[in-house]
Amino acid sequence: MSDITEKNLTEIVKLIKNKEIKSEELTKSFIKNINKDKKLNCFITKCSEDALNNAKRFDKSPKLDTLLPGIPIAVKDLFCTEDVRTTAGSKMLENFVPRYESTITNNLWNEGAFLLGKLNCDEYAMGSSNETSYFGSVKNPIAENTVPGGSSGGSASALTANLTPTTIGTDTGGSIRQPASFTGTVGLKPTYGLCSRWGIVAFASSLDQAGPMTKTVEDCALMLEAMAGFDKKDSTSINKKKENYSKNLTDNIKGLKIGIPKEYRVDGMSKEIDKIWENGKKILKDSGAEIVDITLPNTKYALPTYYIVAPAEASSNLARYDGVKYGFRSAKGNNLIEMYENTRSEGFGDEVKRRILIGTYVLSSGYYDAYYLKAQKVRQMIKNDFDQSFKKVDAILTPSTPTSAFKIGEKKDDPISMYLNDIFTVPVNLAGIPAISIPAGVDMNNYPLGLQLIGKPLNEQKILNIAYAAEKKINFKQSLNRWWEK
Amino acid sequence: MSKETRKYLIEGEKAKWEVVIGLEVHAQVTSNSKLFSGSSTKFGAEPNTQVSLVDSAFPGMLPVINEFCVQQAIKTGLGLNAKINPYSVFDRKNYFYADLPQGYQISQYKNPIVGEGEITLDLPNGSKKIGIERLHLEQDAGKSIHDLDPSNTFVDLNRSGVALMEIVSKPDLRSPDEVNAYVKKLRSIMRYLGTCDGNMQEGSLRADVNVSVRKEGDNKLGTRCEIKNVNSIKFMQAAIAYEARRQVEVLESGKKINQETRLFDTKKNETRSMRSKEDAHDYRYFPDPDLLPLNLDKSLIEKIKKDLPELPDQKKERFIKQYSLTPYEANILVSEKEISNYFEKVVKNSDKKLAKNWIMGDLFASLNEKNISISESPVTSNKMAQLINSINSGIISGRTAKEVFEIMQETGDEPKKIIESKGLQQKSDPKELERIIDKVLSENKDKVTQYKSGKDKLFGFFVGQVMKISDGKANPQLVNEILKKKLK
Numbered sequence: 001m002s003d004i005t006e007k008n009l010t011e012i013v014k015l016i017k018n019k020e021i022k023s024e025e026l027t028k029s030f031i032k033n034i035n036k037d038k039k040l041n042c043f044i045t046k047c048s049e050d051a052l053n054n055a056k057r058f059d060k061s062p063k064l065d066t067l068l069p070g071i072p073i074a075v076k077d078l079f080c081t082e083d084v085r086t087t088a089g090s091k092m093l094e095n096f097v098p099r100y101e102s103t104i105t106n107n108l109w110n111e112g113a114f115l116l117g118k119l120n121c122d123e124y125a126m127g128s129s130n131e132t133s134y135f136g137s138v139k140n141p142i143a144e145n146t147v148p149g150g151s152s153g154g155s156a157s158a159l160t161a162n163l164t165p166t167t168i169g170t171d172t173g174g175s176i177r178q179p180a181s182f183t184g185t186v187g188l189k190p191t192y193g194l195c196s197r198w199g200i201v202a203f204a205s206s207l208d209q210a211g212p213m214t215k216t217v218e219d220c221a222l223m224l225e226a227m228a229g230f231d232k233k234d235s236t237s238i239n240k241k242k243e244n245y246s247k248n249l250t251d252n253i254k255g256l257k258i259g260i261p262k263e264y265r266v267d268g269m270s271k272e273i274d275k276i277w278e279n280g281k282k283i284l285k286d287s288g289a290e291i292v293d294i295t296l297p298n299t300k301y302a303l304p305t306y307y308i309v310a311p312a313e314a315s316s317n318l319a320r321y322d323g324v325k326y327g328f329r330s331a332k333g334n335n336l337i338e339m340y341e342n343t344r345s346e347g348f349g350d351e352v353k354r355r356i357l358i359g360t361y362v363l364s365s366g367y368y369d370a371y372y373l374k375a376q377k378v379r380q381m382i383k384n385d386f387d388q389s390f391k392k393v394d395a396i397l398t399p400s401t402p403t404s405a406f407k408i409g410e411k412k413d414d415p416i417s418m419y420l421n422d423i424f425t426v427p428v429n430l431a432g433i434p435a436i437s438i439p440a441g442v443d444m445n446n447y448p449l450g451l452q453l454i455g456k457p458l459n460e461q462k463i464l465n466i467a468y469a470a471e472k473k474i475n476f477k478q479s480l481n482r483w484w485e486k
Numbered sequence: 487m488s489k490e491t492r493k494y495l496i497e498g499e500k501a502k503w504e505v506v507i508g509l510e511v512h513a514q515v516t517s518n519s520k521l522f523s524g525s526s527t528k529f530g531a532e533p534n535t536q537v538s539l540v541d542s543a544f545p546g547m548l549p550v551i552n553e554f555c556v557q558q559a560i561k562t563g564l565g566l567n568a569k570i571n572p573y574s575v576f577d578r579k580n581y582f583y584a585d586l587p588q589g590y591q592i593s594q595y596k597n598p599i600v601g602e603g604e605i606t607l608d609l610p611n612g613s614k615k616i617g618i619e620r621l622h623l624e625q626d627a628g629k630s631i632h633d634l635d636p637s638n639t640f641v642d643l644n645r646s647g648v649a650l651m652e653i654v655s656k657p658d659l660r661s662p663d664e665v666n667a668y669v670k671k672l673r674s675i676m677r678y679l680g681t682c683d684g685n686m687q688e689g690s691l692r693a694d695v696n697v698s699v700r701k702e703g704d705n706k707l708g709t710r711c712e713i714k715n716v717n718s719i720k721f722m723q724a725a726i727a728y729e730a731r732r733q734v735e736v737l738e739s740g741k742k743i744n745q746e747t748r749l750f751d752t753k754k755n756e757t758r759s760m761r762s763k764e765d766a767h768d769y770r771y772f773p774d775p776d777l778l779p780l781n782l783d784k785s786l787i788e789k790i791k792k793d794l795p796e797l798p799d800q801k802k803e804r805f806i807k808q809y810s811l812t813p814y815e816a817n818i819l820v821s822e823k824e825i826s827n828y829f830e831k832v833v834k835n836s837d838k839k840l841a842k843n844w845i846m847g848d849l850f851a852s853l854n855e856k857n858i859s860i861s862e863s864p865v866t867s868n869k870m871a872q873l874i875n876s877i878n879s880g881i882i883s884g885r886t887a888k889e890v891f892e893i894m895q896e897t898g899d900e901p902k903k904i905i906e907s908k909g910l911q912q913k914s915d916p917k918e919l920e921r922i923i924d925k926v927l928s929e930n931k932d933k934v935t936q937y938k939s940g941k942d943k944l945f946g947f948f949v950g951q952v953m954k955i956s957d958g959k960a961n962p963q964l965v966n967e968i969l970k971k972k973l974k
Contacts, residue, residue: 098545199546
């Protein structure tokens with residue numbers, strides 16, 4: 001039998017349901033891979049022993065009428081997991097063990113899955129290369145010296161390297177879709193409010209959304225189905241009926257209108273990106289969709305708007321890490337103020353500090369109107385652009401990122417060029433709408449490139465269907481030499 | 487008999503100064519659970535036993551609005567004759583402190599739940615309307631305890647997240663006495679509504695006091711100072727008196743008032759500078775992205791309005807009409823919901839004039855002396871009514887009743903029991919009284935002659951003699967009647 005870890009989630013679920021494989025055997029296979037992960041540095045915390053126990057427990061009395069029966073899943077270390085340390089990739093929470101389980105992970109466990117480990121990520125999800133993690137950078141399995149993207153870099157790498165059959169991330173400005181694009185996997189950022197934020201370490205509350213990261217679109221539909229749902233503990237959660245994304249998945253997209261926004265053709269974008277975008281259009285057209293040129297005129301303001309709104313919220317959200325109640329506390333300091341200063345100076349990394357400073361600045365009296373208030377108005381304009389477009393089209397097709405995976409260290413000291421990586425993903429978060437990234441080809445280095453499909457609010461099914469149709473025709477295959485195991 | 491009331495002015499060396507005061511009252515919402523979490527709000531629990539993950543700001547925790555607290559704020563707003571805003575927003579007020587776990591307080595800044603309103607104060611020289619600027623909902627912080635250990639501070643988060651209403655007045659108050667009347671009225675309204683228990687000892691009602699002075703006759707407001715977190719009316723009054731005097735001295739010496747935050751030192755009875763405007767916190771307010779704006783249903787507001795209980799002002803009008811009270815008397819009797827309830831229970835079963843006099847006279851004196859509230863009185867409304875009925879039906883005289891009341895307020899016994907056990911019933915048998923009177927008249931024949939020759943004053947002497955012989959138990963009315971007949 002071929003290596004089970006190479007299979008996608010849907011196939012594995014089928015094998016379990018058909019009793020062709022036991023959860024224990026499955027879990028052992030993934031643990032075997034995880035134990036060779038050292039060079040990738042995907043895991044912050046491994047839960048191998050507990051996972052095996054859970055697998056055995058499942059096998060004793062298997063409950064098969066669930067979505068994820070007996071499936072071990074490693075998750076981004078931003079989700080609080082009961083009695084399992086949750087670090088958010090920060091020294092500040094290096095030894096923090098929550099006594100509660102996030103709603104999203106809890107939903108997965110209720111569908112029969114169990115925790116395989118906690119995956120590396122940028123510190124407090126602030127980063128686009130997974131280089132800001134206190135626990136070291138994560139390598140992209142596609143090539144030894146490349147970044148996996150961020151902030152859900154550990155999740156993307158672990159999935160690509162077959163260390164977990166599926167995973168979940170969070171996406172505040174592209175943190176699911178950009179790493180998915182960099183690693184040749186599928187990642188979906190749901191409509192704001194579809195997935196509960198309760199129990200997820202907050203970065204920017206009005207933008208944060210959890211979402212699935214998978215090998216296929218079908219897996220993605222299955223995972224979203226398991227994750228989504230109203231949660232009264234999250235005031236921004238949308239109260240609506242659950243949808244059966246996997247059951248309703250279809251590649252019949254005849255007659256759908258796909259918008260192509262001209263503003264996404266940015267200066268300095270490589271010909272290769274252009275090529276896969278053109279190819280994407282052709283494929284969708286061949287599938288019976290209609291391609292429509294549209295305009296999203298305020299796209300150019302999205303990045304500056306994002307880098308005001310997100311740091312503003314972050315500066316406030318991260319105020320709670322003060323050394324008083326839990327987490328890291330500096331041993332130095334003779335009074336409360338010194339304790340705060342030393343704790344936060346030593347406990348946070350450079351990128352987090354940079355964003356706290358930016359956020360504090362834009363909210364300060366005298367600057368609030370010029371920055372934060374203006375950014376909120378522009379945010380509304382960006383949302384209006386999408387609303388207008390969606391009167392004409394069913395979905396929008398764009399590249400996921402302006403480049404393929406870059407080299408480790410290449411942009412580390414150049415925040416602006418790092419931030420520019422989110423240029424195609426950020427508008428979606430500002431508008432609170434769903435988008436999916438699927439692998440669509442490779443560049444001259446054989447590094448994967450992704451295409452993004454953006455949908456109307458709560459139109460996850462539609463973009464999943466379009467992605468499903470495209471995926472079939474693109475038939476993206478990736479062969480890795482598994483250099484990290486050598 | 488009107489009380490002489492003068493305008494409260496501070497006599498400086500150069501001019502007379504008027505004091506302008508505005509209050510920000512922080513009133514704890516009466517609610518079993520906190521504003522954004524399910525934790526209990528019960529007072530006096532062991533430290534840190536009423537703290538949820540939300541109150542202590544654990545990673546990933548989110549606030550969920552307590553709808554009951556929202557209803558309480560609406561109710562209070564309606565009680566203050568204020569505009570209820572159908573759209574309001576929760577903002578974050580950011581600052582660092584050890585007893586503020588989130589690093590921000592959730593409050594309402596630009597869009598409060600309640601807008602402008604007004605309340606009427608009954609002052610000795612008439613009534614005065616005080617404007618309400620706004621009322622908003624916010625979280626309380628925890629408590630830092632600095633005096634348990636020489637080198638450590640302890641933090642109790644039981645209060646963290648408790649719902650407060652901040653009620654901001656317009657700068658319409660002009661004296662410590664008006665402040666006294668304002669806080670009492672506000673407290674009374676909220677207690678009638680059941681939205682705040684007004685318990686100042688437990689910190690349910692505190693105020694930041696804004697004070698400025700201006701020359702008598704000036705229209706422009708002076709620069710104000712804010713005295714933070716004063717927790718009793720007495721302290722508020724003392725702080726205002728001190729602060730106004732201080733400001734007058736500064737201004738008369740040719741200097742300017744610095745806009746600043748000050749503290750009231752209750753031991754030294756003075757205010758002290760805490761921080762100047764330049765050093766004021768920049769709270770970096772912005773809408774809390776964890777909470778959606780509050781959109782109130784019109785029908786909810788209407789329903790709360792319909793279910794509002796009778797408030798002090800309405801009750802006062804009714805009391806005046808129904809029980810023939812003067813406005814002054816009605817004011818006192820409605821000042822506390824418990825007092826008005828007590829009065830109405832007594833009146834229901836006894837004479838209204840006697841009821842009013844007894845409650846406002848002997849009962850209040852006794853409560854004052856014992857420093858207890860009317861609900862703690864051993865003389866319950868029921869027993870008070872019995873006492874009054876004993877007077878009315880002639881069982882005891884008013885004078886004896888005072889004696890009985892003295893015992894009642896000590897023992898809480900029923901008046902009937904006291905009267906019987908002490909044999910205090912009046913002698914109302916005309917034949918018995920006639921015998922006593924005949925005895926008095928026959929023993930004082932000379933005085934009878936004098937009386938008949940025109941010395942009217944002697945009538946009192948005869949009554950006194952009758953009372954003496956009867957141990958004070960003779961029914962005075964009957965004694966009068968019989969005596970008059972006999973002396974014709």
